[in-house]
Amino acid sequence: MVKITFIDAAGQSRIVEAEEGSTVMEAAIRNDVSGIEAECGGACACATCHVYVDDSWLEKLPKAESMEEDMLDFAYDVRPASRLSCQIRVTAEIDGLVLHTPEQQG
Amino acid sequence: MTEIIKTDALIVGAGPVGLFAVFELGLLDIKAHVLDILPKIGGQCSELYPEKPIYDIPGFPTITGQGLVDNLMKQIEPFHPTFHFNEQVEQLESIGTPAAPLFRVRTNGDLTFEAKTVIIAAGGGSFQPKKPPVPGIEAYENISVFYAVRKMESFRGKRVLIVGGGDSALDWSLNLAPIAERVILMHRRDEFRAAPHSVNAMRELVAAGKMDLTLGQMTGLKGEGGELSAVTVKANDGSIYDFECNRMMPFFGLTMKLGPIADWGLNLHENLVPVDTEKFETNVPGVFAIGDINTYPGKLKLILSGFHEAALAAQKANRYVFPDKKVVFQYTTSSSSLQKKLGVG
Numbered sequence: 001m002v003k004i005t006f007i008d009a010a011g012q013s014r015i016v017e018a019e020e021g022s023t024v025m026e027a028a029i030r031n032d033v034s035g036i037e038a039e040c041g042g043a044c045a046c047a048t049c050h051v052y053v054d055d056s057w058l059e060k061l062p063k064a065e066s067m068e069e070d071m072l073d074f075a076y077d078v079r080p081a082s083r084l085s086c087q088i089r090v091t092a093e094i095d096g097l098v099l100h101t102p103e104q105q106g
Numbered sequence: 107m108t109e110i111i112k113t114d115a116l117i118v119g120a121g122p123v124g125l126f127a128v129f130e131l132g133l134l135d136i137k138a139h140v141l142d143i144l145p146k147i148g149g150q151c152s153e154l155y156p157e158k159p160i161y162d163i164p165g166f167p168t169i170t171g172q173g174l175v176d177n178l179m180k181q182i183e184p185f186h187p188t189f190h191f192n193e194q195v196e197q198l199e200s201i202g203t204p205a206a207p208l209f210r211v212r213t214n215g216d217l218t219f220e221a222k223t224v225i226i227a228a229g230g231g232s233f234q235p236k237k238p239p240v241p242g243i244e245a246y247e248n249i250s251v252f253y254a255v256r257k258m259e260s261f262r263g264k265r266v267l268i269v270g271g272g273d274s275a276l277d278w279s280l281n282l283a284p285i286a287e288r289v290i291l292m293h294r295r296d297e298f299r300a301a302p303h304s305v306n307a308m309r310e311l312v313a314a315g316k317m318d319l320t321l322g323q324m325t326g327l328k329g330e331g332g333e334l335s336a337v338t339v340k341a342n343d344g345s346i347y348d349f350e351c352n353r354m355m356p357f358f359g360l361t362m363k364l365g366p367i368a369d370w371g372l373n374l375h376e377n378l379v380p381v382d383t384e385k386f387e388t389n390v391p392g393v394f395a396i397g398d399i400n401t402y403p404g405k406l407k408l409i410l411s412g413f414h415e416a417a418l419a420a421q422k423a424n425r426y427v428f429p430d431k432k433v434v435f436q437y438t439t440s441s442s443s444l445q446k447k448l449g450v451g
């Protein structure tokens with residue numbers, strides 16, 4: 001299992017275990033992580049699974065593809081560290097990933 | 107007084123399930139009018155995921171959202187449904203009796219229908235423009251902030267800020283540039299989802315000094331009495347500044363809202379319409395709810411479930427529309443009368 005830390009807008013942090021091959025969004029939903037809605041169920045069609053990648057991980061994650069960038073246009077307060085968590089695959093390489101959930105999902 | 111359109115069945119929503127209802131009703135000789143607030147058919151399949159493959163449509167190992175909708179359109183063609191787009195169904199009033207239901211239905215575009223049966227296939231509700239989550243935006247809506255252009259003339263001589271990077275944002279930038287005092291397009295990045303030819307046209311106008319493009323995100327609004335004077339912008343370098351404008355149009359895509367269905371005298375459960383699983387009828391006899399909009403024990407929001415619901419609702423609708431007709435169960439494969447209706451007999 002891969003460990004992922006979610007820190008909410010108020011600074012509360014939670015560590016969840018994610019299965020390799022699933023997505024970060026799926027791990028968040030399975031563990032009821034607050035601040036992630038994922039209305040479209042991971043189809044990259046809603047932008048309500050928006051997260052900010054912690055500075056310490058910015059360089060290490062594979063970059064967003066253009067479909068994800070397009071969908072990020074619909075998210076609120078998009079920053080350079082913004083990602084859609086349904087488009088981040090869980091692999092051994094991302095063990096220890098730290099993400100921040102936004103104040104609101106659009 | 108506007109003319110009343112009389113129909114056997116009125117279908118609210120042109121998503122996949124509303125479209126297939128046309129087919130099932132058609133096999134029973136029931137003519138249908140179909141309404142949608144969107145300018146096109148297909149509901150979620152066309153609006154949210156036209157290019158994505160669906161893997162659980164029986165008989166199609168894989169088919170895209172738009173591919174399914176195109177096929178449904180072909181399948182229902184023999185029944186010549188009448189479509190009314192850009193129409194939101196607002197009112198549903200019962201003017202008949204439980205044994206012989208009749209409904210008067212009105213839209214926001216002033217169409218009035220009289221239908222013997224109403225099939226609600228409204229999915230997650232009406233597709234509506236998504237509001238940008240900027241505090242206090244409601245105070246400006248329809249005064250100086252618009253989600254759609256009704257009259258181009260009302261933008262003449264205005265400083266119009268258009269926010270977004272898709273087709274709507276680009277199209278309106280191009281259309282309003284010659285009319286407005288100035289059009290400024292704002293997007294969070296220098297890449298656009300819109301069709302390449304409109305992006306090129308926009309870049310040409312910017313190069314010719316006929317409109318402006320600025321990169322950043324809107325965080326606040328300033329003005330009084332609904333009249334906008336400036337938009338607070340967070341630029342991509344993190345700096346925050348006020349941008350003067352007196353009209354603003356945000357284009358952040360569409361979202362589904364239940365809408366007027368809540369006022370139709372139907373039982374509701376968490377914004378869904380409860381139905382039985384024999385006829386998929388609501389608490390109002392003659393009004394059916396099928397597809398994503400309904401709920402019952404074990405409900406799955408799947409297209410295939412919606413198709414099944416359409417078939418059973420049509421059977422009961424048939425009894426309202428043709429109370430004296432004897433119902434015989436038939437297969438499309440072997441029934442010459444069904445094949446005649448399909449234009450293949």
Ligand SMILES: Cc1cc2nc3c(=O)[nH]c(=O)nc-3n(C[C@H](O)[C@H](O)[C@H](O)COP(=O)(O)OP(=O)(O)OC[C@H]3O[C@@H](n4cnc5c(N)ncnc54)[C@H](O)[C@@H]3O)c2cc1C
Pocket residue numbers: 040043045118119120121122123124125141142143144148149150151154155159160161162193194195196227228229230231232233364365366367396397398399407408409410412
């Ligand atoms: C990203 C994504 C992927 C999906 N993948 C699958 C999948 O693989 N398999 C599957 O089976 N399902 C899938 N679904 C679900 C599937 O799309 C829905 O179950 C299906 O679209 C429901 O069809 P519908 O006709 O009931 O409603 P919708 O498709 O929601 O259409 C309803 C229509 O009614 C209109 N409407 C509502 N109220 C009014 C009103 N008052 N007046 C006028 N018009 C109105 C709306 O504008 C809309 O166009 C997916 C959904 C999404 C978002």
Ligand code: FES
Pocket residue numbers: 025037038039040041042043044045046047048049071084085086087
């Ligand atoms: S869950 Fe909808 S875009 Fe990620």
